[in-house]
Amino acid sequence: MLQLFRIISLWIILGLSAQYVLAQEGNQNVKWGNWQKWGDQGNGTYRNPILPGDYSDIDCIRVGNDYYAISSTFQFSPGMVILHSKDLVNWTIAGHAVNDVSKISPKLNWDRMDSYGKGIWAGSIRYQAGKFWIYFGTPDEGYFMTSSKNIKGPWSPLVNVLAEKGWDDCCPFWDDDGQAYLVGTNFADDYKIHLFKLSQNGEKMIKGSDQVIYQSKGSEASKLYKINGLYYHFFSEVKADGRVVMIRKAKKISGPYSPAKQIGHAQKNFHEPNQGGIINAVNGKWYFLTHHGSSGDWSGRNMSLLPVNWVKGWPILGKVGKDTVGNMVWSGKKPAPGRKVLPKSSDEFNLGQMQQQWEWNYQPRAEKFSLKARKGWLRLWAFTPLEKDNLLKAGNTLTQRSMRTLKSEAIVKLDLSGVTNGQKCGITHFGAPEYASFGVENRDNKQFIVLNLKGKVITGPKIENKMIWLKSTWGLDGLSQYYYSTNGSDFIAFGDQYQLKWGSYRGDRIGIFNYNNDKESGYVDVDYFRYTY
CATH class of the missing domain: 2.60.120.200 (Jelly Rolls)
Known part of the structure; x- marks a missing residue:
């Protein structure tokens, strides 16, 4: 019995030591791209990036015990890839929201092919009134919306909510009274962030409801949250050291909002983890699912998961520094148990339909x-x-x-x-x-x-x-x-x-x-x- 107690004690010590080592590694100056290990480590921990591929402009929600994320796809079709996870670390492809990208513009069709760098940019996914809603922007055609009762579709025909050039990074929000809003950036007008009221079906802007709620250099990637009775406006902007994550809060959705608080450092050596969303996991803790947004990397904008630490009412992304601003964390404990799975890659072409990775x-x-x-x-x-x-x-x-x-x-x-x-x-x-x-x-x-x-x-x-x-x-x-x-x-x-x-x-x-x-x-x-x- 004493020998068994010693063995169990050793297991506990080794387990705590492993978690301590992971915590220390999370603060080391990891060289970008040189990840010998990534994703689920099979021992209850994970290492960033959780997906070392081009899953750009990520956004995420939780519905019950399931997590869903979307990622921009530009000129590729089907468009706006949808991911599913049970633990925020292991992701599979659930489908796409846009089967025919030529419905956005004929320039996205095989007989034009002149929209590289355009097409489906960043969007947001939300779950409201028993339906999934996805809103996204295209730089030339404006904002679009589609919805579905099932994450795997079918998705409703695209609705052009705002048919105007020069907008990006939109996000819907439903208040407690059922009123729908849409926040987004007019990058063509010096990156002014606008807040609109939406019609009940989410398809139209309510005339006269538009207000500019913020503007700064490069301000975009907006999200709206309501947490403990307060409205949080989450976004990013460009400072001297790169693109950083900011947040403001207010008692009313229309404001006035508090001065913007920086909650994440630029960290160009880690390719600026910035665009994404915060999410309250099943375990009650908060996390930040993000892409690494610097341009120029051959593998695109890879996906990472950072813990969120609440400090005096502010969600700080990653390890909290002495300046109360967040820093990149490269490893941690998984938010929930779950088996290791990856997006499919191989295809034997024997299932009678195109597989979701294509x-x-x-x-x-x-x-x-x-x-x-x-x-x-x-x-x-x-x-x-x-x-x-x-x-x-x-x-x-x-x-x-x-x-x-x-x-x-x-x-x-x-x-x-x-x-x-x-x-x-x-x-x-x-x-x-x-x-x-x-x-x-x-x-x-x-x-x-x-x-x-x-x-x-x-x-x-x-x-x-x-x-x-x-x-x-x-x-x-x-x-x-x-x-x-x-x-x-x-x-x-x-x-x-x-x-x-x-x-x-x-x-x-x-x-x-x-x-x-x-x-x-x-x-x-x-x-x-x-x-x-």
Whole structure:
């Protein structure tokens, strides 16, 4: 019995020591991007980032014991990705709110493709009166709204709540009396933050209700909360050391609001954790789900979870400094138990529908792809790009996020039986305006291995096989190496390493491409896309 007591005591000491080490690590000067470990650690703790991929402009709510988040998707379709979690650390993709982004603008369709850096920007998700509500902005078309009783849809047709250029980062709010409001930034007018009343159905602005409630350099990313009877206006702005998180509070939603309090430091060395939302978890504690917002990182704006510490009525994000402003925390105890899960990445194309990890580059040409033409395969018919040999102007490119981990590997198996003269198909990385495509070109009815580094073309050997396997590997440094194989097991490296790139507010994408420079002719069948990270 004494021996058992000693063993249990040792377990407790080791457990407390581990938590102490995690707490200390949370305050160390971690080098950005060099995360050997991330996410759920399998021992009740987690390490940031919780998702090392491009989940930008995150917002989050809790409904019962479930957490839901949304992330901006720009020109990709379906748009506005929706995530689900049971513990705020492990997330899966629940769906998308916008099935057809061309309903926002014809510029987002496959026959235009001229909105890189535009399309669906930041939005907010809320749950009210038995429905999920998502509001978001586009820089050219204004604010949109959609709702659904089920997080997986169907989502209602988009309503253009404010049809005006120059607005971003909106958030709805329902007061205790049922009155709906919308807060958002007019970035075209020196970043003035406006508060509007909404109609009961949430589809219209109430005329004459508009008031400017704040303005500062770069003030945007607004959220509204009511906590313990007080209204909190949460936002970010730009100071000398970078973008920081601010908050104000008032007894009435219309104000007057207190002077703005800074609750998070810029921390450019950690890529400015700033845009996101605070959330009261099932365990009664508060957390900040955020993206790292600095531009320029090849993996995009990764997602992290920080504890919120309430200090004299202010929610301080992360570790509270002597100045009562929050600092980045890199590890901590999970808010709730839960098994480790990740967003899906691989696809055998045997379920009869596109899986949720996929997003087309712009709205695809629907009649040019099928999961039914050949059972267990994805068929992509080729058609001419808007600009010859420009992947960024080639329709029906299928993509997903490239993760920043120690080892990532993506392999696609293609059947070339239907490939015709002028057709090119294969695997790609792109972060517009940069890209690298690697695969097969049919030239004079002969097929060659070809690497295209945004116009710089390297031609490889002639391929006689009908089946070909293409592979890309990369690590924390984002250096991709391409390979090909004619038997699925022996891979041959081709070309120099390609540095994955950031572009148009997006991190790198891994994907499948197919087009024909000469005419609408040919197709390629995709057996599988196996992506591990």
